[in-house]
Structure formats: C-alpha cells, structure tokens
Amino acid sequence: MRLIRLSLLGLLIGGIFTLPLLTAQAQAAEIVFARDIQPILQESCLKCHSRGKYKGGLSLESRSAVLVGGESGPAITPGKSAESLLIERIASADADLVMPQSGNPLTPEQIALIRDWIDQGASWPEEITFGFPQATVAPRRPAVPEAPAELSNPIDRILQPQLADRSLLTAELVSDRRFARRVFFDLVGLLPTPAQLSAFEQDSDPNKRAKLVQQLLDNRRDYADHWLTFWNDALRNDYRGTGFIGGGRASITAWLYGSLYANKPYDQFVRELVDPIPGSEGFLKGIVWRGLVNASQAPPVQAAQNISQVFLGTNLKCASCHDSFVNQWKLHDAYALASVFSDEPLTIHRCDKSTGAVSQVAFIYPELGSIDAKAAKAERLKQLAALLVRRENGRFARTIVNRLWAQLFGRGIVEPIDDMDRSPWNADLLDWLADDLAEHHFDLKHTLLLICASRVYQLPSTPVKEGEYVFAGPLAKRLTAEQFADAVAALTGVAQPATPAMLKPDGNGQGGQAGAIAAIDGERTHVRAALAFDDDLIRVLGRPNREQAVTRRESAATLLQALEFTNGSTLDRIIKQGAEGWHKLYGSDRAALIQQVYLTAFGREPSGTESAECHQMLTEPPTRESIEDLLWAMTMHPEFQWID
Numbered sequence: 001m002r003l004i005r006l007s008l009l010g011l012l013i014g015g016i017f018t019l020p021l022l023t024a025q026a027q028a029a030e031i032v033f034a035r036d037i038q039p040i041l042q043e044s045c046l047k048c049h050s051r052g053k054y055k056g057g058l059s060l061e062s063r064s065a066v067l068v069g070g071e072s073g074p075a076i077t078p079g080k081s082a083e084s085l086l087i088e089r090i091a092s093a094d095a096d097l098v099m100p101q102s103g104n105p106l107t108p109e110q111i112a113l114i115r116d117w118i119d120q121g122a123s124w125p126e127e128i129t130f131g132f133p134q135a136t137v138a139p140r141r142p143a144v145p146e147a148p149a150e151l152s153n154p155i156d157r158i159l160q161p162q163l164a165d166r167s168l169l170t171a172e173l174v175s176d177r178r179f180a181r182r183v184f185f186d187l188v189g190l191l192p193t194p195a196q197l198s199a200f201e202q203d204s205d206p207n208k209r210a211k212l213v214q215q216l217l218d219n220r221r222d223y224a225d226h227w228l229t230f231w232n233d234a235l236r237n238d239y240r241g242t243g244f245i246g247g248g249r250a251s252i253t254a255w256l257y258g259s260l261y262a263n264k265p266y267d268q269f270v271r272e273l274v275d276p277i278p279g280s281e282g283f284l285k286g287i288v289w290r291g292l293v294n295a296s297q298a299p300p301v302q303a304a305q306n307i308s309q310v311f312l313g314t315n316l317k318c319a320s321c322h323d324s325f326v327n328q329w330k331l332h333d334a335y336a337l338a339s340v341f342s343d344e345p346l347t348i349h350r351c352d353k354s355t356g357a358v359s360q361v362a363f364i365y366p367e368l369g370s371i372d373a374k375a376a377k378a379e380r381l382k383q384l385a386a387l388l389v390r391r392e393n394g395r396f397a398r399t400i401v402n403r404l405w406a407q408l409f410g411r412g413i414v415e416p417i418d419d420m421d422r423s424p425w426n427a428d429l430l431d432w433l434a435d436d437l438a439e440h441h442f443d444l445k446h447t448l449l450l451i452c453a454s455r456v457y458q459l460p461s462t463p464v465k466e467g468e469y470v471f472a473g474p475l476a477k478r479l480t481a482e483q484f485a486d487a488v489a490a491l492t493g494v495a496q497p498a499t500p501a502m503l504k505p506d507g508n509g510q511g512g513q514a515g516a517i518a519a520i521d522g523e524r525t526h527v528r529a530a531l532a533f534d535d536d537l538i539r540v541l542g543r544p545n546r547e548q549a550v551t552r553r554e555s556a557a558t559l560l561q562a563l564e565f566t567n568g569s570t571l572d573r574i575i576k577q578g579a580e581g582w583h584k585l586y587g588s589d590r591a592a593l594i595q596q597v598y599l600t601a602f603g604r605e606p607s608g609t610e611s612a613e614c615h616q617m618l619t620e621p622p623t624r625e626s627i628e629d630l631l632w633a634m635t636m637h638p639e640f641q642w643i644d
C-alpha cells in the first residue's frame, strides 16, 4: 500500500527515473514537503536565497528554481542525494562551505530529512513557492451569489457573506445629507449647495440616491473638472514647471479634459496615450530633463515605468537600475519594455554602468502576446497598446477598478494599488468589477454608478485603524487640496479668476490650460482649483509636483496642521475677501448670517451650543473682522475638512 503510494508520488513529481530508487529506499519514512522540508527552508535558508536575495546565484523559491540551481549548477539531483550539491553544502564539515552560512547549523535529523526527500524524488507541490507573490493576469468572472431581492447591487451580493455579522440588509445607512456630501465630493469634487441639499432631502422618490449619482455623472463639466486632478497626478500632466523650457515636456490638458468630458472608454483612453494621437503625445514624451541624468530617467525608461505603474499596477522602477528587491522584475524586464518606446536599440545599464548587453524588446506579461522587435516604433506602440487593453489582460481592468474603489472607499480592494500582486481582501469583488467594466465597454461611469449605488458605499464611514484591514464601509477621507480650495471658494464666494497665463500658453508651452479647454466647454472667467496653477495653499495641502506618477493623495498629512504651519497668504486673502461679501449680505443680521454660513459649510443648521458660540464670536452688528474669525473656524473644522 505504502509502496504504491510512494511510487505514484514518484511518478507524479519526479518522473520515471526515481522508481528504482524508491524501491531501494522504501524503508525511509515518507517525506511530505510542506510538513518536513518547508519549515527547514523557511527557518534556515530563505533569507539568503529568495525574494531578491539569491546568494551564490541560488534561488530556493520553487522546485524549478532549485533544479536550475546557482553559480555551480543544479542544487539537487532528484533521487540522488549523494550527487546533490545542496547536501554537500548542508553536510559539509568545512566552516567556509557549510549552509546555512550563519545562524544555527542544521541538525543531523534535518539533514537526514532533506536527504530522504531528495532520494524520494524531491516532491514539491507547484503551488508552494517562496518568491514574490504574483497575481494571475487572466480575467475571471466569479458568480454573483444568490441574495434576497432587496440586495440587487452585485457589489452588495458579493460582500454580503463577508458582512454577515452586520447584515447589509439591516445595517443603517448614512443620512441623505451625508450621502449627498459624500457623493458630491467623490464624483464632482464639490460641496453641495444648500439649495441642492434641500431639494435632495425633500425628494420623496425611493430611488433618489441612484438618481443623484446619475445626475452628477451626467454633469460633464463638473465631472471632468474633478477627475482632471486625479489624472493630472497619475499622468504627470502639469501646467508649468520642470521640463517645459526648451520643449522638454508637453501638455496633454486639452486631450485629457476632452477625454473625461466625453467619458471616453477607458481602453481607448489608454490606447491613445500609449499609441499617441495629436494632443496625447506628452504622456509618452515624459520629461526630458536638462543636463546629465541617470540612465533610469531616460524617456523610454520613464515610459516603461509609468505605463506599468499606472495601467498595470506594477512597479518597474526598482528594476530600472538593478534587479528588483521588492518584486519579481529584473533589470532586463524593465529594459525590454523600455525598448518598445526607444528609437534605437537600448543598451542595458546597471546602476548607470553599461552592461554592454543590448536589450530585447518584450512585454512584461509574455502570456498576453509579443511585440515585434523588428517593427518600426510606431508599429511597436500600436502592438503594445493592443496588448495592454486586450480582454485577456485582466490586470488592466483590475488596476483601474481598484483605483476607483480606492478613491471612493479610501482603500483599494488590493493594496498597494501600484503593486497589485498581493492578495485582495475580496478577490471575487475585484475580479467581478474588473470583468464587468470590460464587458461594459470600459465605461468608467458605469463602474462609478455601480459603486455609489451600492449599500456598502452608503454605510457610515470608519476611521483608519492600525493593524490588519477589515472592510466595514468607506474610510473617512480628508478633502484633497483641490476639493478644499473649491469648498472654500463656495463658502466665501471668492472664485479663482482665469488669469491670462491660464488662458494662453507662453513661449515655452507653459500655462494656457483654461484656454486649452475653451473649445470643449466654453471660455471661463473663473476656474476650479483643478485648472489653477499651484500656489502655497494647493502645494501645502498635497498637490504633487507631477514629476513622478502619483495615483493617490496621502490622507495622512493632516490638513489642519498643514494649514497651521503655513504662513501662506492665499487662504488669508480669500477669507478676508469672503468676509466682506458675507458682511454686505448679512452685516445687520447676526442670526441669519450664522444660519447661512452653517448651511453652506456643513449643509445643516447650527446646534444650540454652536449657535451660542458663534453669537459670542461675532460682534453685534457683525464686523468684517469677526466674520473673518467665523470663516476661519468653519474652514478649520473637521466637519468641513472630512468626507465622512
């Protein structure tokens, strides 16, 4: 019985040649890799022979890696422990040779186990590997579980079993007011006006929340103004600054705004960035830095880094100078992708020193197809674009739905969002949303509507907690710099005028962003923060300099602190001007002023205590200075600064 089992095992994993040995060794106890060998490797070997550390060139991450071996060739010969280098090294009496090289030596029992394991064919289940995690590329369509009819949204149906202790059917949802504030900020980046709020609260349509979401998504201008910020960060589209002088950088503002305005299908959007059309070339061009730069900053390498990060959620940056220590990518992978964008063959540079080797041209997921190295660059870009967006590339859709989810919930379904090879907290949700997006012609608004209409999106928010993440609805989010600036504009009535520099680019191609979109949505006398240049306020609140792709704003740097630390004049000026406006309207009516300011800032009336406090803060009749104090207090208030 046992012999039969062993022979079968041998056949399965070791191939036919282990059989005679098995018979000879039948006396030895049967070795089970996961039980007997894995703990030894993990305890004594892997820290020097896995995950970017391959001492002696040897990876002990998988059976195939061990068979390939290191600098001295195969580490084991299945069935023949006596001929296996690995045994020679762990059993060596020579202190210079014995493995592990440091720490406790293996015990005679452990050495015997490894010897028997090799003699029995060195079985090692394929699914056990110790390398970097690697997510599947192929799409997957999980079935949506049955659920009561009330739970119609597929997101809720997939998540319902997870939230069984807090049933989605009975969990209390946020109030209309909070829902409206949340969805306004999330979809169009704006504070709802008191009139919009009260109309929504008074609407008796049971379907009014989904209706509001749809209305916001249908508002092309507000939607484009808001999402412009997200894509400017991700695609490094700035209005002026590094690289522009001398034509070393090109704006994609008009193309980007037009794409968002038209809700261009996401696959087409990416195709036009990778295989550029007039107006979108700036993305691939990257930043042509002046002066001497590191080889890893050459434009083709930048392009490879950005495309893999932004569209595929993987990090090639660390592999642009040396084999990566944080994921599976090697220097030659980064150069192979970079070569797609290069006019000439690229010589691989390791930490800025040429290795002399000319790079291959290849895509980082060869299972999706190849790129013709001999084709002209324009043709290679076309081929790359096609590989990225093809339906078989599940990773492409997963990356963007994960980003949208992270924007709305404060955290991705898989984290880090730019390094998506770890386990998602719900793989079915991620895979289903991704496949659903692809099926709906990559219409991002379709996915946004689905998410915002789900019950889980309407759960009360939870604060960010330390420790292992457990999904329980949206996390509370701080306003971004642009959301904050636009909300302050709404509260003070002080909008940002479109300056001549925003309307017309200068000789270096800097500025002109508001002018660039005039043909799409009319000329503007005033602009939202997304279209404004950086100022001290926007910068201190976290708009990145857009020299690197940034796919999420850090909520952690506290807005309140940031504001207190800055002696910037921008907010001060806006509030002074705003106080004047409020003074003109309500200078003689303190109660009405307080009421209106509360409705505008928080969408609600002040409580009794709040009203009393404000009455104290304001003189009677209110002076401009005391109104300034009130406006400062409102803008510094967490209720103003947080989406909860």
Ligand code: HEC
Residues within 6 Å of the ligand: 041, 044, 045, 046, 047, 048, 049, 055, 056, 057, 058, 069, 070, 071, 072, 073, 075, 085, 086, 089, 090, 096, 097, 099, 100, 101, 102, 103, 106
């Ligand atoms: C502290 C780091 C460290 C640990 C732990 C360690 N090794 Fe090594 N290993 C090295 C270094 C360094 C080399 C290369 C120099 C040499 O060959 O001695 C090496 C080389 C080897 C080689 C030879 C590779 C070749 O092709 O030349 C084998 C086989 C090997 N190790 C096996 C093991 C096994 C099995 C374990 C666990 C029992 C282990 N090592 C634990 C550092 C380590």
Ligand code: HEC
Residues within 6 Å of the ligand: 294, 296, 317, 318, 319, 320, 321, 322, 325, 326, 351
């Ligand atoms: C601009 C080039 C460049 C980039 C990009 C880069 N590195 Fe490095 N890295 C170096 C150089 C140079 C060394 C020095 C050692 C060498 O020559 O290998 C080094 C060494 C290291 C080492 C030490 C290796 C050892 O054996 O002790 C680690 C770890 C490392 N890098 C991690 C990273 C990670 C993680 C990233 C991505 C976030 C990264 N590197 C990106 C240039 C770079």
